[in-house]
Amino acid sequence: MKCKIACCSALLILMLCLSPFLLKDVYGREMPPPVVTVLVVEDQQVNPAETYVGRVEAIQAVDLRARVQGYLEAVKFREGAMVWTGDVLYVIEQAPYEADLAEERAKVDEARASLKDAQQYLKRLRAVQSGGVSATDVETATNKELRAKAVLEEAKANVEQARIELGYTTIKAPIDGRIGRTTFTKGNFVGPESGSLARIVQLDPIRVVYAISENQLESLNPSSNTAKTSAVKKCPPVFMIQMPGGAMYPLKGDLDFIDNQVDPNTGTIAVRAVFKNPNGFLLPGAYVTVLVKCENGSRTPVVPQSAVQIDRKSRYVFVVDDENRVHERRIETGSAIEADWVVTSGLSAGERVIVQGVQKVTPGQIVKTVNKGEEAAN
Known part of the structure; x- marks a missing residue:
């Protein structure tokens, strides 16, 4: 029994000694390269394009407001149509303002007559002053003439104000653009407190505003001397628009504006590109995809x-x-x-x-x- 145990122990020791050599072929073999x-x-x-989400904005937009009150006598435009600078759009009743103007003109005539009387009276006093007219009488007449002059100037100013208010009864288009819906129709009473009567937006040209990161600023600003801007000078960027349906807008745009500060909330900078829009296809408020790429690739x-x-x-x-x-x-x-x-x-x-x-x-x-x-x- 002791002999059997001794043999087993010797065999175990021999296997432990030989195990590194026995396992070498399994674990030590070099694997082939993958x-x-x-x-x-x-x-x-x-010619890759950087893409951004942009929003179309009107370069100019005007809300038409009444500057005098009265009933609308006429609405002289078609909603949604193009209007041009100087076109008459609204007419507010003019009769009361024409009457005010006539009244103020009459006051001017009256003030002129009063001034003429004062001047003639003063002239007579001065002519007979050496014959017993007191200095006090002359001074009083002089002051009366001055007051008459002031009244005449005030009357003239009132005429001008009445003329201006009469002009306000005709509301004209201050810019070229497309006019929207009218808030009030003929016969309604309007005034300064009525708010916007209608809105005109300029459509041609039009601009698209989007935001870029600080890292992308150099690619649009050729005024600095970095390696990126040197490449920009050799290959200036081209601005294009993709419509929401996937169609490409046919006209290219030009860089118009880069903001002078970074938005601390988003870390982005506002950029504006201007596009010609002769057919009014681009409308303010629409969202489009802006593509900016090198002109030549x-x-x-x-x-x-x-x-x-x-x-x-x-x-x-x-x-x-x-x-x-x-x-x-x-x-x-x-x-x-x-x-x-x-x-x-x-x-x-x-x-x-x-x-x-x-x-x-x-x-x-x-x-x-x-x-x-x-x-x-x-």
Whole structure:
């Protein structure tokens, strides 16, 4: 029995001593390098567009208001029609204001007559002053003449005010544009407290307002001397509009305004582009998609979206060098073109990136590569 136990113990010790050698083939064997699909990066002629949500705004908009009160005698426009500067739109009853003007003109004539009497009386006093007219009488007559002059000037001012108020009974279009619905129709009593009678909005040209981030500001501001703005000077941005239904607006716009401060709540900056709108197709208040792109395009590296990974820091790709070693490369991307990303920095034409099998690799690892498009042959 003791001999059997001793033999078992010796066999166990021998197995423990040989176990590293016995397991080496299982765990120590070198695994073959993973097979990945790579794509050689190429520069492509691209003209990607940055897209933003924009809102259409009228450059000018006017609310028509009554400046005098009275009954509406006429509404001289068709709702929704185009009106032009100087067009008569409303007429408020004029008879009371014409009567006021006539009354004030009569007061002017009366004041002129009173002034003439005062001047003649003063002239007579001065002519006979040496014959016994007192200085007090002359002074009183002089003051009477001055008061008559003041009354005449006041009467003239009242005539002008009456003429202005009569003019206010005719409400004209102050700008060219499309007029909306009328709040009041013929026969209604209106006045300064009535609020807006109708609204005119200028349609041509018209502007679109949208917001960009601080990082995108340089791409629109060619006045600074950064690398991005140097590129902007060579290839100025073009502004286009996509309608909600997907159709493209046929006319291009021009940069009109960049705000002078960043909104602290959103971290964005307001930008305005102006578009010609001869047919009135763009209406204030509408939301559209603003597309901003380079006028002529440029040659830029483009990679499939499947090759681009993202983490908390940024986007990155796995690059395979000439020795088939994997390297992690941080990149910056621009716009998406179908299933590809435009790479703005971090990659150059001729480099190989992994497009399939990224889950198999880690930086520094050796891989076996298959060119994209040759997978079936292998």
